[in-house]
Amino acid sequence: MYKRNKPYILHEEPGTKRYCACGKTKTAPYCDESHRCTDIYxxxxxxxxxKTVAICGCGKSKNLPYCDGSHECSKPI
Ligand code: FES
Incomplete structure (x- = not known):
């Protein structure tokens, strides 16, 4: 999941959302339980x-699960 250099722009309906933090999910950006063999939740x-949300796709955000623009720092100049 954290191989993108841009966020996932999603329109979310109310409710509990579980976003991947381990990077192994196959249903990015959502958790698919692939973290089970890790200590990451x-x-x-x-x-x-x-509302529309921007979910981090690069893993560098300091405000996970949301994009904070940190992906811009890894772009070539
Ligand atoms: S996609 Fe990670 S900070 Fe924007």
Whole structure:
């Protein structure tokens, strides 16, 4: 999942969301339980109202699961 150099732009409906934190999921950016053999757990968050979110795809955000623009720092100049 963290091989992208850009976020996943998603329209989310209200409810609990589980985003991958281990990078092994095959249903990115959502957790598919691939972390089971690691000591890493998904990032769980509750969305209260329908909204568009930018979920980090590079793994460098300091505000996971959300993109904070850190992926811009890894682009070639
Ligand atoms: S995609 Fe990771 S900070 Fe934007």
């Amino acid at each position: 998904p990032i769980e968050t509750y969305i209260e109202i329908p």
